[in-house]
Amino acid sequence: MSIELAMRVEDKLFNNRYLVDTGRPHIKVRPHAKPSPQLLSMLKACPARCYELNEQGQVEATVDGCIECGTCRVVCEESGDIEWSYPRGGYGVLFKFG
Amino acid sequence: MIEEKFDAIVVGAGMAGNAAALTLAEGGMKVLQLERGEYSGSKNVQGAILYADMLEKLVPNFREDAPLERHLVEQRFWMMDDRSHTGLHYRSEDFNEDRPNRYTIIRAQFDKWFSQKVREAGATVLCETTVTDLAQDSHGKVIGVRTDRRDGEIHADIVVLAEGVNGMLGTRAGLRERPKAEKVALAVKEMHFLPREIIEARFNLKSDEGVVIEAVGTISRGMTGMGFIYANKECISLGIGCLVADFQRTGETPYGLLDRFKRHPSVAPLIEGSEVKEYSAHLIPEGGFKAIPQLYGDGWVVIGDAAQLNNTIHREGSNLAMTSGRIAAEAILQIKSRNQPMIPQYLALYKKMLDDSFVIKDLRKYKDMPALMHTRSQNFFLTYPQLVSKAMQNFLRVDGTPKIEKEKLTLRSFTSARSRRGLFGDAFRLVRAWR
Numbered sequence: 001m002s003i004e005l006a007m008r009v010e011d012k013l014f015n016n017r018y019l020v021d022t023g024r025p026h027i028k029v030r031p032h033a034k035p036s037p038q039l040l041s042m043l044k045a046c047p048a049r050c051y052e053l054n055e056q057g058q059v060e061a062t063v064d065g066c067i068e069c070g071t072c073r074v075v076c077e078e079s080g081d082i083e084w085s086y087p088r089g090g091y092g093v094l095f096k097f098g
Numbered sequence: 099m100i101e102e103k104f105d106a107i108v109v110g111a112g113m114a115g116n117a118a119a120l121t122l123a124e125g126g127m128k129v130l131q132l133e134r135g136e137y138s139g140s141k142n143v144q145g146a147i148l149y150a151d152m153l154e155k156l157v158p159n160f161r162e163d164a165p166l167e168r169h170l171v172e173q174r175f176w177m178m179d180d181r182s183h184t185g186l187h188y189r190s191e192d193f194n195e196d197r198p199n200r201y202t203i204i205r206a207q208f209d210k211w212f213s214q215k216v217r218e219a220g221a222t223v224l225c226e227t228t229v230t231d232l233a234q235d236s237h238g239k240v241i242g243v244r245t246d247r248r249d250g251e252i253h254a255d256i257v258v259l260a261e262g263v264n265g266m267l268g269t270r271a272g273l274r275e276r277p278k279a280e281k282v283a284l285a286v287k288e289m290h291f292l293p294r295e296i297i298e299a300r301f302n303l304k305s306d307e308g309v310v311i312e313a314v315g316t317i318s319r320g321m322t323g324m325g326f327i328y329a330n331k332e333c334i335s336l337g338i339g340c341l342v343a344d345f346q347r348t349g350e351t352p353y354g355l356l357d358r359f360k361r362h363p364s365v366a367p368l369i370e371g372s373e374v375k376e377y378s379a380h381l382i383p384e385g386g387f388k389a390i391p392q393l394y395g396d397g398w399v400v401i402g403d404a405a406q407l408n409n410t411i412h413r414e415g416s417n418l419a420m421t422s423g424r425i426a427a428e429a430i431l432q433i434k435s436r437n438q439p440m441i442p443q444y445l446a447l448y449k450k451m452l453d454d455s456f457v458i459k460d461l462r463k464y465k466d467m468p469a470l471m472h473t474r475s476q477n478f479f480l481t482y483p484q485l486v487s488k489a490m491q492n493f494l495r496v497d498g499t500p501k502i503e504k505e506k507l508t509l510r511s512f513t514s515a516r517s518r519r520g521l522f523g524d525a526f527r528l529v530r531a532w533r
């Protein structure tokens with residue numbers, strides 16, 4: 001078993017239940033030319049790998065697989081790098097076990 | 099729009115919110131509880147150990163119908179390096195008692211049951227509703243909440259904030275600080291399903307007996323953190339958590355850590371062949387006593403994780419949440435029965451009652467532990483586990499080396515890794531923080 005294979009987060013998230021609020025992401029990254037260290041650290045620290053670098057070297061968030069842990073809020077909200085809120089009531093991840 | 103005014107609004111239907119709403123409703127108050135998840139528990143993550151005593155105070159006969167997994171008869175503590183673990187096991191037949199003291203639970207299922215009790219007590223429970231703001235009057239007094247359901251406000255004499263570690267409302271309203279990366283841990287967790295008999299055989303259990311394993315060491319890569327494995331009836335909860343600031347500092351990924359933990363030679367055989375049905379993550383408050391915010395104010399109180407009431411040294415949180423919820427509710431009921439307004443002068447009763455309980459007493463006892471663990475994480479979570487493992491192996495291998503030589507070798511490995519002064523310093527600090 002290769003390490004990469006074992007670590008595919010997408011496969012892990014595939015087991016979870018979600019109700020995605022299409023077109024209304026609950027986390028927004030502030031447009032930036034160069035990402036701050038905080039934003040960059042989220043590339044690794046987000047447990048659902050929602051943060052990725054685009055071709056221009058900016059950090060983008062795709063929050064469909066977000067498990068609403070709040071880590072990016074703790075790291076990036078204060079510096080104004082992101083706007084963070086909970087999904088609308090009933091939307092987002094739905095844990096069967098938790 | 100809900101026109102009527104409530105005696106109390108409880109935000110959140112986790113352990114703290116359910117305890118508070120239940121106590122308030124049983125005390126005759128008109129209670130509205132708001133929860134953003136589809137049902138109580140659908141957003142909540144826990145290990146999880148349920149402490150019976152604190153629940154018994156709320157639902158005395160809970161054993162009759164609560165969804166409990168296994169009662170714990172054994173606790174294992176592992177100190178791990180990359181290839182071994184040194185373990186401490188405690189197992190006792192005394193734990194096979196009529197009213198067991200600790201159980202494993204599955205939070206989503208447990209919370210659903212707890213929420214049903216709240217409804218039966220007469221509270222109005224509204225799920226799929228995210229509270230977006232606190233409503234305040236011109237003097238800053240909290241008079242209710244705003245939700246994402248429809249415009250308008252819902253009013254109440256008192257708002258109980260039970261929104262969990264990541265609570266937005268309290269921080270948005272400036273009642274307390276946003277959690278800091280040095281003061282919260284991020285835990286990731288998976289649910290591994292296996293047939294019951296296999297779990298029982300692998301963990302040495304019969305019928306509903308349960309085991310918990312807690313593990314520290316090189317699994318956290320020198321970060322302040324801990325791994326855990328809980329045996330449920332037909333699944334195993336397995337996870338690991340470390341300080342958010344440490345994740346930032348090291349660039350380790352939470353899922354990478356989890357996968358390495360799962361593949362550790364001491365762990366892999368326990369979950370071999372399992373089917374993973376869920377992957378979750380959650381924050382845990384780690385700041386301890388010194389991080390407790392202001393607990394009450396004009397028209398509001400805060401309970402549970404939102405108030406940082408979490409004893410990470412003992413892995414206790416839900417019991418502190420339940421207890422703070424119950425105590426806050428009891429204080430509110432007393433104030434109400436005297437027809438006094440919900441203002442700080444009277445709500446101080448909540449803090450006074452909480453100070454007298456195990457919640458604050460325990461947290462005060464360990465007030466210096468978080469700082470110690472966090473500043474010396476390399477020693478406690480990397481160096482010592484490796485040294486202990488080396489010492490154990492040295493002790494157990496029979497290879498013709500005289501025992502006196504072996505002891506010297508072990509001692510030397512400790513002092514060369516950490517110097518005599520360093521060792522004594524760590525031990526001294528540990529003892530002082532523990533007292």
Ligand SMILES: Cc1cc2nc3c(=O)[nH]c(=O)nc-3n(C[C@H](O)[C@H](O)[C@H](O)COP(=O)(O)OP(=O)(O)OC[C@H]3O[C@@H](n4cnc5c(N)ncnc54)[C@H](O)[C@@H]3O)c2cc1C
Pocket residue numbers: 086109110111112113114115116132133134135138139141142143144145146147148149227228229230260261262263265266267285286287337339380381382401402403404408413414415416417418419
């Ligand atoms: C991995 C892990 C393992 C743990 N293991 C243990 C253990 O073994 N034993 C133990 O005792 N404790 C354990 N804990 C700690 C325990 O889970 C918490 O202390 C406990 O859940 C706190 O309860 P709470 O009610 O304060 O918060 P939560 O249980 O987090 O509940 C908060 C609730 O509020 C809701 N909410 C939040 N914001 C809003 C809003 N704006 N509008 C509407 N609803 C909202 C949430 O959806 C949620 O239902 C563990 C925690 C983790 C993460």
Ligand code: SF4
Pocket residue numbers: 027045046047048049050051063065066067068069070071072073
């Ligand atoms: S809340 Fe957690 S899971 Fe969601 S994007 Fe932020 S860090 Fe990732």
